Structure formats: C-alpha cells, structure tokens
Amino acid sequence: MPGGVCRVCSVNRLNHPKQSRDCAKGWSPAKQRVSCTFVSALKRCAQLAADCSGSGVIVAAIVAPVLLLAVGAALDYGRATSAKTSLQEMADAAAIASARELALANADTAHLQSVAEQSVAANFGNLSRGGITKPVVAATANTQEGTVAVKITATQANVFGGFLQPPSIKLSTSAVAQAMGGTKLCVLGLDPSANGAIKLKNNAKMTAKGCAVYSNSSHKHAIKSFHSSSIEAELICSVGGNDGQKGSFDPDPITDCPAVPDPLASRPGPAFGSCDETDLVLNNQTRTLDPGVYCGGLTIKGTSNVTFESGIYIMSDGPLEIEGSSTIEGEYTGFYFTGSGAELTIGRDTTVELSAPRDGEMAGLLFFQDAATADKKSQFRVLSNDARILLGTIYLPKAEFYVDATEPIADHSAYTVIIANKFQLSDGPDLVLNTDYASTDVPVPNGVLNKNANITLIK
Numbered sequence: 001m002p003g004g005v006c007r008v009c010s011v012n013r014l015n016h017p018k019q020s021r022d023c024a025k026g027w028s029p030a031k032q033r034v035s036c037t038f039v040s041a042l043k044r045c046a047q048l049a050a051d052c053s054g055s056g057v058i059v060a061a062i063v064a065p066v067l068l069l070a071v072g073a074a075l076d077y078g079r080a081t082s083a084k085t086s087l088q089e090m091a092d093a094a095a096i097a098s099a100r101e102l103a104l105a106n107a108d109t110a111h112l113q114s115v116a117e118q119s120v121a122a123n124f125g126n127l128s129r130g131g132i133t134k135p136v137v138a139a140t141a142n143t144q145e146g147t148v149a150v151k152i153t154a155t156q157a158n159v160f161g162g163f164l165q166p167p168s169i170k171l172s173t174s175a176v177a178q179a180m181g182g183t184k185l186c187v188l189g190l191d192p193s194a195n196g197a198i199k200l201k202n203n204a205k206m207t208a209k210g211c212a213v214y215s216n217s218s219h220k221h222a223i224k225s226f227h228s229s230s231i232e233a234e235l236i237c238s239v240g241g242n243d244g245q246k247g248s249f250d251p252d253p254i255t256d257c258p259a260v261p262d263p264l265a266s267r268p269g270p271a272f273g274s275c276d277e278t279d280l281v282l283n284n285q286t287r288t289l290d291p292g293v294y295c296g297g298l299t300i301k302g303t304s305n306v307t308f309e310s311g312i313y314i315m316s317d318g319p320l321e322i323e324g325s326s327t328i329e330g331e332y333t334g335f336y337f338t339g340s341g342a343e344l345t346i347g348r349d350t351t352v353e354l355s356a357p358r359d360g361e362m363a364g365l366l367f368f369q370d371a372a373t374a375d376k377k378s379q380f381r382v383l384s385n386d387a388r389i390l391l392g393t394i395y396l397p398k399a400e401f402y403v404d405a406t407e408p409i410a411d412h413s414a415y416t417v418i419i420a421n422k423f424q425l426s427d428g429p430d431l432v433l434n435t436d437y438a439s440t441d442v443p444v445p446n447g448v449l450n451k452n453a454n455i456t457l458i459k
Helices: 004-009 017-024 029-050 054-102 109-130
Strands: 136-142 147-157 168-180 183-189 198-201 205-215 223-225 230-238 248-250 277-283 286-289 292-301 305-308 311-316 320-322 327-330 333-338 344-346 351-355 365-369 379-382 386-404 416-426 430-432 454-457
Touching (some): 054 109, 054 147, 054 168, 054 454, 109 136, 198 205, 223 230, 223 248
Parallel strands (some): 183 205, 183 416, 198 223, 198 416, 205 230, 205 430, 230 248, 277 292, 286 305, 292 311, 292 320, 305 327, 311 333, 320 344, 327 351, 333 365, 365 386, 379 386, 386 416
Antiparallel strands (some): 168 454
16 A cells, blocks of 8 residues: 555655655555654654744653653554464464364374474564564364364563563464365275175174275275165265165265275385294294294184284285184284285184284384285185274285174274275174274374365364
C-alpha cells in the first residue's frame, strides 16, 4: 500500500521523503503504526520547540520523554505483533508436519512431539535476533479424530521495558491440523491376477475395524468370502471384483480400485554371513537361542520350550517349523527367509508369542521373505490355536500366507500388518488386525502409509 503510512499519519509526503520511500516499499501494519507514532512525535516536538515562549520550552521538556516512551511502546507493540505472526506461521507448519506424521503408522505421541519441535526449530531462523526466546513447543494428538494440536509459547524482551510496561511480553499461538480421508493398511494381496488373492472360507473371520483390506488382483473374484466367512474392515478394496454370495463383507467392497504399489519392494534384506547352526532340531528341549544364520532351517518339536533372544534370525535354505505342543516366545525378534525351502509352519497345538524388532535392519518386520530367492509356490502356514501375539509386519512378496485355526489369531497384538502375494484364511479362526500403534515401540516399516490422507489446517 504505497503512501499508506503518510496518509495514516496525516504528514505531508513532500516534507518526509524517507517516510515516502518506506511507504513505497510496502511496510507491514506493525511498522506503519510505529512510523506514524514516531513522525507524529517529531512533528509535535518541532512545534513545541518553535514556540518562543519559555512555557513552550518547559512543556517540550516535559512532553518529549513521554512521547519518546510512547514511541518505544509502539515499537514494542509492533515487534510483538510481527513476532506473533511469525510464531503463528511456525505453529501452522508444525501442525501440518505432525499431522502428516500421524498418517504414518508409527506416529506415536513422542514422535509427533519431536516432529513439531524440529519443524519449529527449522523455521525459527532469525526471529531470535529480535529478542525472542527459543519457543517452547507442545504437541498433542487425538488418534480417533486424526488431529494434532500444536501450541507454541515464547517471550520477547521489550525495548522500553521497565518504564511503562513489563520488561518482556509472553507470546502464545496454536494450530490444529487433521489427517482426513486416509485409511491405514492392514492386508495387501499383491498378486495382480489371482482368483481369490484374498480368500476366506469355512466360517473364517477377519476383523480389521481400523484399517483397509486391499487386493491388487484384477480377477473378477479377487476377494472371496464363502462358507459363512466374513470380512469386517474400515475399507475393503479390490482392483478387480469380489465374490461374497456365501459369505459377507462389511462394508461392501469397492471395486475397480487402483493397484497399490508394494510399499516394501525396495526394502533390503539384512546382511548376514556364514552358518551359525546347520539343520538344527530341538525335540522336547528347553533352550534359549541366539540370533544368527540357521542353515537348513530350524525345527522345534515335541514339548520344547524355546526363547528367542532379541535380534535377527536367518532361515537359509530351509524352513522354520514349530511342531507338537512346543512353546516359542521372542521379544524384538525378526525372521528372514532366504533361499530354497525357506518357509514357515506353526503347528496347531503350539503356543506362539512373537514381536518384531524395534530398530535395526528389520525394524517392524516379524517375518520377511527374500523375494529374489523364493520358491515359486512357497507357503507360510500358521495353524496354531494359541498365536495371540504376532506383533509387527508380515511381508511375504512371493508366498501365500495361510491361516487355519479355530481360535482367535493375533488379537493380543498392538498391531499386525500382512503384505503377501496371496492370503487365505480357513476353518473358523478370527484373525484380529489391531492398529494400536501408540501402545508399542515396534514401528510399522517406512512405506506402509495411511493411504490417501489429506492434511488440512482446521484451527
């Protein structure tokens, strides 16, 4: 607004050429107010000084300090207004960045706080040179509504503080952003053409209330539910069609969906060396096993009770087989299957409690198949009636994941994600896929995102 300051101050532009130049530069409203006050004060002082009477000099001596303090107060007000505007922009940016992270599966409260702090720090820049203290940032999330609220507080020193006003002023701003329209991914069938890439039969049930079940198959029966089976999810989507005449879907599947690229296709497998064990069989034994390379696989049978120490277990050219009434447990453990015959079987009478690593090369991955060396028709089979904890992501890009049990599966897990070439659920189990990401320190691997989330500032 060229000339705006001069008009506000009622000052003749010809008498104030520098003021005119500043106006032409487009001053901010805060600077306009400060300039107006300053020019008005100078003009008033000049008028008083021009008064030849002694009373004029006395009045000028009295009024001048007051006017100067008024100028200082206006300057402090203008600086505070400008700083608060900058802080509001920081709060907006931090809320958007945090809401975007909320769309990621592993965005817990501590992570959102860190993202907000990093965003503010990146945008703080030269604001500190204006006497602003380092902002204090607080981020809070409402996972049910998909919102993140960010509040920023800071203090600015007043130039004329201590005379007519406090030595500093407290500044506070806030913003709320929301991740809208997205759905977390729980099951993805990768096969592009299979009949029943995702298939349920014989009273099987899949419960995925907070996430999506998705098939990339273009077959007219890409997702099948029959023999009184059911799928309950937040979203059921198929590139092709579905067959649920003898089963049920809740909600009805959306068809003709675009294919979802494999989110973990570029994820490298863990590095490993020579064999630590070869053709190891544990029969009726109680053992604690260490991470390492198990050449020829690992068999646990009979009444064995085995604890896996935290780390990565490489099944090289052989299967992992849990048989009999064996019990296995492992916290922060990842199993990598590579080479010929690298498959998984967990028998019906076994007890299983496993959670994926929280960091390292397999962070968030419980079972990870090497696509480059996988057999064409490999199967990973969970038959156990006591596999209540399967915490993490199951990634089998070239295999069929087959669950056949009569009791609930994975229902005590904070979350479970299944990405497989094909997926089949049979004979009465209730596979429960939770999405309680904030209750565990096991992350969902990068790339498994909240699909199609839109981030919007709502406050």
